[in-house]
Amino acid sequence: xxxxxxxxxxxxxDIERYGALFAERTKVMKSSAMxxxxxxxxxxxxxxxxxxxxxxxxxxxxxxxSLMSEVAARSCARALQYGPTExxxxxxxCIAEVMRAEGMEADEDExxxxxxxxxxxxxxxxxxxxxxxxxxxxxxxxxxxxxxFSTYQADVVQVTMDRDGMxxxxxxxxxxxxxxxxxxxxxxxxVPNFHNPAGVTLSLERRHELLRIVSERELLVLEDNPYGLLxxxxxxxxxxRSLDEDFIIYAGTFSKILSPGVRLGWTCAPAPVLAKMNxxxxxxxxxxxxxxxxxxxxxxxxxxxxxxVRSLIEIYRRRRDVMLDTLAEHFPREAQWTHPEGGLFIWxxxxxxxxxxxxxxxxxxxxxxxxxxxxxxxxxxxxSAMRLNFSGVGExxxxxxxxxxxxxxxxxxxxxxxxxxxxxxxxxxxPQPAEQAGLPPGEPEPPSADVANVLQLRRKRA
Amino acid sequence: xxxxxxxxxxxxxDIERYGALFAERTKVMKSSAMxxxxxxxxxxxxxxxxxxxxxxxxxxxxxxxSLMSEVAARSCARALQYGPTExxxxxxxCIAEVMRAEGMEADEDExxxxxxxxxxxxxxxxxxxxxxxxxxxxxxxxxxxxxxFSTYQADVVQVTMDRDGMxxxxxxxxxxxxxxxxxxxxxxxxVPNFHNPAGVTLSLERRHELLRIVSERELLVLEDNPYGLLxxxxxxxxxxRSLDEDFIIYAGTFSKILSPGVRLGWTCAPAPVLAKMNxxxxxxxxxxxxxxxxxxxxxxxxxxxxxxVRSLIEIYRRRRDVMLDTLAEHFPREAQWTHPEGGLFIWxxxxxxxxxxxxxxxxxxxxxxxxxxxxxxxxxxxxSAMRLNFSGVGExxxxxxxxxxxxxxxxxxxxxxxxxxxxxxxxxxxPQPAEQAGLPPGEPEPPSADVANVLQLRRKRA
Numbered sequence: 001x002x003x004x005x006x007x008x009x010x011x012x013x014d015i016e017r018y019g020a021l022f023a024e025r026t027k028v029m030k031s032s033a034m035x036x037x038x039x040x041x042x043x044x045x046x047x048x049x050x051x052x053x054x055x056x057x058x059x060x061x062x063x064x065x066s067l068m069s070e071v072a073a074r075s076c077a078r079a080l081q082y083g084p085t086e087x088x089x090x091x092x093x094c095i096a097e098v099m100r101a102e103g104m105e106a107d108e109d110e111x112x113x114x115x116x117x118x119x120x121x122x123x124x125x126x127x128x129x130x131x132x133x134x135x136x137x138x139x140x141x142x143x144x145x146x147x148x149f150s151t152y153q154a155d156v157v158q159v160t161m162d163r164d165g166m167x168x169x170x171x172x173x174x175x176x177x178x179x180x181x182x183x184x185x186x187x188x189x190x191v192p193n194f195h196n197p198a199g200v201t202l203s204l205e206r207r208h209e210l211l212r213i214v215s216e217r218e219l220l221v222l223e224d225n226p227y228g229l230l231x232x233x234x235x236x237x238x239x240x241r242s243l244d245e246d247f248i249i250y251a252g253t254f255s256k257i258l259s260p261g262v263r264l265g266w267t268c269a270p271a272p273v274l275a276k277m278n279x280x281x282x283x284x285x286x287x288x289x290x291x292x293x294x295x296x297x298x299x300x301x302x303x304x305x306x307x308x309v310r311s312l313i314e315i316y317r318r319r320r321d322v323m324l325d326t327l328a329e330h331f332p333r334e335a336q337w338t339h340p341e342g343g344l345f346i347w348x349x350x351x352x353x354x355x356x357x358x359x360x361x362x363x364x365x366x367x368x369x370x371x372x373x374x375x376x377x378x379x380x381x382x383x384s385a386m387r388l389n390f391s392g393v394g395e396x397x398x399x400x401x402x403x404x405x406x407x408x409x410x411x412x413x414x415x416x417x418x419x420x421x422x423x424x425x426x427x428x429x430x431p432q433p434a435e436q437a438g439l440p441p442g443e444p445e446p447p448s449a450d451v452a453n454v455l456q457l458r459r460k461r462a
Numbered sequence: 463x464x465x466x467x468x469x470x471x472x473x474x475x476d477i478e479r480y481g482a483l484f485a486e487r488t489k490v491m492k493s494s495a496m497x498x499x500x501x502x503x504x505x506x507x508x509x510x511x512x513x514x515x516x517x518x519x520x521x522x523x524x525x526x527x528s529l530m531s532e533v534a535a536r537s538c539a540r541a542l543q544y545g546p547t548e549x550x551x552x553x554x555x556c557i558a559e560v561m562r563a564e565g566m567e568a569d570e571d572e573x574x575x576x577x578x579x580x581x582x583x584x585x586x587x588x589x590x591x592x593x594x595x596x597x598x599x600x601x602x603x604x605x606x607x608x609x610x611f612s613t614y615q616a617d618v619v620q621v622t623m624d625r626d627g628m629x630x631x632x633x634x635x636x637x638x639x640x641x642x643x644x645x646x647x648x649x650x651x652x653v654p655n656f657h658n659p660a661g662v663t664l665s666l667e668r669r670h671e672l673l674r675i676v677s678e679r680e681l682l683v684l685e686d687n688p689y690g691l692l693x694x695x696x697x698x699x700x701x702x703r704s705l706d707e708d709f710i711i712y713a714g715t716f717s718k719i720l721s722p723g724v725r726l727g728w729t730c731a732p733a734p735v736l737a738k739m740n741x742x743x744x745x746x747x748x749x750x751x752x753x754x755x756x757x758x759x760x761x762x763x764x765x766x767x768x769x770x771v772r773s774l775i776e777i778y779r780r781r782r783d784v785m786l787d788t789l790a791e792h793f794p795r796e797a798q799w800t801h802p803e804g805g806l807f808i809w810x811x812x813x814x815x816x817x818x819x820x821x822x823x824x825x826x827x828x829x830x831x832x833x834x835x836x837x838x839x840x841x842x843x844x845x846s847a848m849r850l851n852f853s854g855v856g857e858x859x860x861x862x863x864x865x866x867x868x869x870x871x872x873x874x875x876x877x878x879x880x881x882x883x884x885x886x887x888x889x890x891x892x893p894q895p896a897e898q899a900g901l902p903p904g905e906p907e908p909p910s911a912d913v914a915n916v917l918q919l920r921r922k923r924a
Contacts, residue, residue, distance in 0.1 A: 018734040021648055021682060023592045029741045056542035061534040064541070068530030072523040079526070080518035080721035115577055115725075115747040122746045126613065130485045148745040151588065186483055220483060259542035261752030263577075272480040279491045283610040284584045285577040289751040290723030 024131070028150040047401035050369040052144075052196065052344055053392035054256050055315060059308070067298040079294040083287045085278055087113020087266070090297040095266050097300065098252060102228050103242045106268045112278055115288045117226050117253035117265035119281070121145050121189075124222050124249055125152040126280040127273060128186040134178060137189040138166050140347070140376030140385070142196045142224065145189060149378070156378040157185070162439050163338070165202030166190060168209035175217065187220040187249070192240060194227040194343025197376050197387035200439060201341055204237050211240060214247045220273070224251045227343035229309055232317035234341045241268065249273060254296060256344070257309050262292035316344070316391050322398050323390040330406030332413050337388075338439060344391040347373075347439070349384060354412045356386045362411075366404040486593070490612040509863035512831040514606075514658065514806060515854035516718050517777060521770070529760040541756040545749045547740055549575020549728070552759040557728045559762065560714060564690050565704045568730045574740055577750045579688050579715035579727035581743070583607050583651070586684050586711055587614040588742040589735060590648040596640060599651040600628050602809070602838030602847070604658045604686065607651060611840070618840040619647070624901050625800070627664030628652060630671035637679065649682040649711070654702060655690040656805025659838050659849035662901060663803055666699050673702060676709045682735070686713045688727075689805035691771055694779035696803045703730065711735060716758055718806070719771050724754035778806070778853050781860055785852040788861050792868025794875050799850075800901055806853040809835075809901070812846045816874045819845065824873075830866040 071079050086092075092108045099106045114120050121144075129135070131153035137145065139158030149156050157178065159171045171188070178185060190210070192202035202210070214221055223240045241250040253265035267277060281287075299305065323346060327337055337348040350356065356372040363369060373385025386405075390398055416422070533541050548554075554570045561568045576582050583606075591597070593615035599607065601620030611618050619640065621633045633650070640647065652672070654664035664672070676683055685702045703712040715727035729739060743749075761767065785808060789799055799810040812818065818834040825831060835847025848867075852860055878884075 017680065018682075018732060021590055022738060023588070023590055023595075023648075025592075026589060026738050026741075029738065029745070051544075053544060057539040059538065059542055061538035064538045065531040065534035068534070069527040072527035072530070076521060076523035076526045077519040078723075080521055080723040082513075082515060082717075082722045115750075118748045119746060126485070127488060128483055128485055130487075133485075144744075144748065147741065151742065151745045218479065220480075255544075259753075260544045261540075261542040263747065263749070263751040263753075270480060276484060276488050276491065279488075279609065280613065282606075283491070283613045284581060284746065285725065286580045286606065287725070288577075289725040289754045291721075291725075291757060292751045292753050295753060 025151055025153050028153065029147060046364070046367045046369055047393060047397045047404070048369045049388045049390070049393065049398070049401050049405070050371050051389055051392050053389070054260065054312065054344070055391055056259055056261065058311060058315065059259065063299075063302070067295060067302060070298045070302075071294045075294050079290050081290060083290045083293060085112075085282045085287050087111065087288065088290070088293045088297065091264070091293045092266075094296055094300040094305075095252065095268075097305070098229075098254075098257065099250075099268065101306065102225070102236070102239055104239060104250070104268070110268050110271070110274065112267050112269070112274055112281065113288055113293065114265045114267060114281065115285055116255060116260070116263045117224065117251050118144060118148070119284070119288075120249075120251035120265055120267045120277075121148050121222070121224070122151075123267070123277040123280045123284070124187065124251075124273075125149065125154065126284075127276040128220070129154050134183045134185040135187060135189060136171065136174065136178075136185045138191070138195065138198070140197050140373060140382055140387075141189065141378075142191055143371060143375040143387070145224075146375065146378060154186075155183075158377060158379070158381075161195070161198055161200055163200055164206055165192060165195065165200050166206065166210070168206050168213065171210070172213055175213070175219075185219060187222050188214065189222045189224065190240075191224045191226075193225055193237070194230065194340050194345070196227070196343065197345050197371065197373075198347045198439060199338035199340035199343060199345045200347075201237065207237065207240060207243065211244045211247075215244065218247070220247055220249060222249045222251060226251075226253045226256050229257055230313060230316060230344070231342035232313060232320060232340075246270065257312075258296065258299065258305070262289070262296055264288055264292050264296060319390040319393075319395055319398055320346070322395045323388065323402060326399050326402040327406075330403050330410075332406075332410050334413055335409065336439075344389055346388045346390065348386045348388060349373075349439070350386070350409060351413065351416070352384045353416050354384050354409065356382075356384060359386070359408060359412065362408045363405055366408060368401045368404040370405060487613055487615050490615065491609060508826070508829045508831055509855060509859045509866070510831045511850045511852070511855065511860070511863050511867070512833050513851055513854050515851070516722065516774070516806070517853055518721055518723065520773060520777065521721065525761075525764070529757060529764060532760045532764075533756045537756050541752050543752060545752045545755060547574075547744045547749050549573065549750065550752070550755045550759065553726070553755045554728075556758055556762040556767075557714065557730075559767070560691075560716075560719065561712075561730065563768065564687070564698070564701055566701060566712070566730070572730050572733070572736065574729050574731070574736055574743065575750055575755065576727045576729060576743065577747055578717060578722070578725045579686065579713050580606060580610070581746070581750075582711075582713035582727055582729045582739075583610045583684070583686070584613075584746070585729070585739040585742045586649065586713075586735075587611065587616065588746075589738040590682070591616050596645045596647040597649060597651055598633065598636065598640075598647045600653070600657065600660070602659050602835060602844055602849075603651065603840075604653055605833060605837040605849070607686075608837065608840060616648075617645075620839060620841070620843075623657070623660055623662055625662055626668055627654060627657065627662050628668065628672070630668050630675065633672070634675055637675065637681075646679075647681060649684050650676065651684045651686065652702075653686045653688075655687055655699070656692065656802050656807070658689070658805065659807050659833065659835075660809045660901060661800035661802035661805060661807050662809075663699065669699065669702060669705065673706045673709070677706065680709070682709055682711060684711045684713060688713075688715045688718050691719055692775060692778060692806070693804035694775060694782060694802075708732065719774075720758065720761065720767070724751070724758055726750055726754050726758060781852040781855075781857055782808070784857045785850065785860050785864060788864040789868075792865050792872075794868075794872050796875055797871065806851055808850045808852065810848045810850060811835075811901070812848070812871060813875065813878070814846045815878050816846050816871065818848045821848070821870060821874065824870045825867055828866040828870060830863045832867060 092111045129152040135154045241248045249269040334351045371387040373382030554573045591614040597616045703710040711731040796813045833849040835844030
């Protein structure tokens with residue numbers, strides 16, 4: 001059929017026609033706000049603080065070319081060929097090195113190479129979740145995990161955080177409440193280090209608490225640790241996996257220490273779980289890119305991989321500081337934000353009369369983008385929060401981007417002031433201390449109101 | 463925890479402990495025989511006719527290196543970065559070129575780049591299948607699709623083939639029978655060209671028949687066409703997608719015309735279906751390897767991609783002929799096999815007293831491997847068949863591999879003769895004509911016995 005004679009597609013009738021064939025899960029499948037914004041981040045005229053992109057422009061093109069020449073000379077046919085589902089042995093050795101740098105030991109047979117860290121979340125869901133099964137995660141949670149949980153028709157329960165990460169008292173109360181209603185979560189999903197999107201880190205005390213809780217109840221934890229090595233201040237905390245191997249499914253990735261474009265992550269999991277995840281991966285994509293795997297393997301052989309991570313840390317630390325300073329300068333006193341010790345994100349909480357989804361539309365008119373907080377919740381909360389990324393753009397753009405967002409925020413605050421008759425002085429506020437947190441302070445915390453709230457919301461959804 | 467103090471994993475108790483947490487779907491998740499054999503294909507002392515591997519050793523390492531240098535110079539930071547979920551525009555242009563070479567037109571917005579053709583099958587299942595939904599496919603079917611269908615808890619109904627591909631009369635009778643029992647298949651999965659594993663091609667008449675059937679009933683077809691451009695004799699037939707755009711979800715891949723190691727395939731589908739598949743992909747792996755995508759894009763820019771395909775056709779045609787000749791020379795007269803006009807596989811049918819799963823164990827003692835036929839069925843059929851691959855190994859290895867398999871087959875035939883008192887002359891047979899087919903002859907075919915048989919088996923499973 002020639003292009004000219006082809007009829008227009010996707011009419012309303014079409015959608016109706018195919019709609020009847022769609023699986024139940026597609027009704028809850030939603031695009032993550034983060035991914036939809038990818039289209040915007042490609043527009044040159046938008047300063048995007050919305051992505052979760054590392055800065056790949058600092059990787060030397062010469063190294064790229066010479067590593068690839070090395071692969072061509074030594075392993076061309078194999079780099080172009082299928083590999084084993086579990087991943088190349090050489091890549092597993094690189095993974096073991098990275099995990100060792102974070103205080104963990106991993107044998108090759110405990111590892112599965114995946115198509116990015118995202119695939120770990122997908123495969124864990126595939127292995128553990130039947131429709132209606134409960135997953136417990138943080139509130140807010142990684143926006144990219146929300147559509148994955150939806151796809152597997154999970155019933156997601158979110159536990160609030162403070163500056164010390166997930167509130168373990170609340171977690172325990174939530175688990176009790178779930179138990180009383182006959183539910184046992186299939187796993188607890190957590191990003192303990194430099195949380196995406198909250199920017200906070202689970203304290204050592206809470207790590208031990210979390211492990212005590214899951215060990216007593218024999219619950220699995222999916223520990224997602226993409227940013228652990230990107231620490232800009234303070235000392236490293238032990239990963240959950242380094243403290244307990246029985247209940248932890250660990251997820252790592254090369255995305256933030258080398259390149260997300262390689263689409264290579266991994267999981268280190270208890271053997272029976274790993275075996276099922278391997279079968280799930282076979283059915284999903286057979287194996288991950290061999291081209292990427294040989295590149296990673298050549299890279300690790302070429303010299304100390306930690307040097308590049310150290311250079312990223314220097315860059316990202318400066319960008320974080322610029323963002324914190326500029327926030328203090330341009331955001332009104334009504335705004336609060338977290339002070340991340342590492343990672344890529346700052347979480348900003350605005351007065352609850354501001355809807356950040358609406359605000360994004362306004363911000364895009366000013367050619368600047370962020371992730372609205374709702375993307376990090378399953379239940380519509382987060383409407384007055386936003387996630388800001390400081391790794392993907394330069395210091396000048398951070399300054400200008402935050403200035404522009406600050407302006408539209410102040411605009412809203414001023415408008416609210418006019419409408420309610422309260423002072424508009426807030427529209428031009430004094431600088432805020434950078435260490436001010438958008439989340440409530442850390443321990444001690446009462447395991448009360450929020451829990452009930454979460455469960456109530458959950459019931460409303462059911 | 464130090465490595466020394468780590469306790470052994472995966473005890474029986476462990477499996478029990480985690481087993482209770484596994485999703486229902488994991489009970490039917492099985493490893494495809496093909497993938498398990500990957501471990502064997504890596505053993506240097508085994509001649510593997512079991513894989514589905516193209517020969518990547520003919521791709522010039524110099525080209526690999528210079529294409530990658532090109533990418534380094536022009537797009538290093540972007541090749542290392544996340545890309546859009548739908549795939550790079552440049553790669554979609556390559557896909558449109560490949561599809562044009564097979565007589566199809568595709569707009570960029572009709573395409574989704576995937577992590578290999580395998581991910582298309584996964585995403586179609588994710589989009590369309592609820593547990594218990596019916597999928598209709600060929601008998602035998604692609605062994606790699608079997609675990610994917612299982613993962614989505616599909617009820618798979620297989621329609622037999624002859625030398626003209628899927629028997630459309632039987633398909634129609636099967637659909638009638640399904641309708642009477644209140645079932646409407648979510649989609650029909652077919653490999654029309656050089657079927658994996660059967661080696662046969664759907665005739666033009668049957669293509670029109672199939673389209674008439676699905677158009678009358680408004681059913682979707684997943685047309686999986688990895689080998690269409692690898693034709694060694696005869697004229698190309700139009701793809702289903704080129705004859706009808708309403709009901710066809712088309713799956714293509716770079717695996718067989720360039721490299722499976724890039725793990726890049728694609729789908730071209732009706733817009734509402736494509737939109738859901740895109741969401742499914744976001745949740746699965748965000749996007750496919752950018753490194754791979756920039757490599758493919760540079761490759762297509764570097765010169766006519768068809769030249770390499772032509773060189774592969776020459777190599778594979780010779781290998782196919784060598785395999786057909788050697789089969790005729792070394793296999794007993796009781797054996798039958800297909801004569802593929804293209805693709806990578808020959809399907810051999812042995813006397814029904816031979817179990818090819820048992821035979822594989824015996825063959826491995828002789829350091830040779832094939833895929834037992836059962837891997838291509840959901841219901842235990844195919845026990846006396848095997849799939850042989852002629853693309854992945856050289857002519858000498860094909861000769862030696864087939865000789866060894868022929869020997870163990872003749873051994874079984876002779877043993878059977880001794881046990882039953884029939885002649886053992888068959889153990890050393892006259893050469894069989896290469897054009898003899900392991901599948902029944904083509905049209906006309908009665909839509910009778912087999913259908914009932916399939917449905918009966920299906921009921922037994924339910």
